[in-house]
Amino acid sequence: MYRIITGHAFVGAYTQRFFPQHTQEQVACPCGELVQTIEHVLLVCPMYTAARRKHLTANGRPRNLSRFFDHPERVTTLLRFLEVTGTCAKLRVVWEPG
Numbered sequence: 001m002y003r004i005i006t007g008h009a010f011v012g013a014y015t016q017r018f019f020p021q022h023t024q025e026q027v028a029c030p031c032g033e034l035v036q037t038i039e040h041v042l043l044v045c046p047m048y049t050a051a052r053r054k055h056l057t058a059n060g061r062p063r064n065l066s067r068f069f070d071h072p073e074r075v076t077t078l079l080r081f082l083e084v085t086g087t088c089a090k091l092r093v094v095w096e097p098g
Contacts (some may be wrong), residue, residue: 004038009088012036039065041087048085055081
């Protein structure tokens with residue numbers, strides 16, 4: 001969650017900003033959007049339509065990005081969406097002690 005708030009979520013816009021050597025294909029959203037952004041993923045990406053409808057809608061429409069953080073219940077639904085979809089997150093390497 002803190003990565004989304006600070007703009008450091010693992011999406012194409014982050015990659016483009018901090019690792020400019022990456023290609024356009026590496027920063028694009030799998031849905032075809034040229035640059036994957038947090039707003040794109042949470043509000044409009046067709047890959048997450050079902051999860052968005054289940055977890056992030058208010059009266060049938062997605063909330064704007066700032067509304068996700070103005071009430072504890074909305075924060076909880078956003079966390080649930082992130083958990084279910086696995087989006088905006090980088091898989092952690094499993095460390096096994098030697």
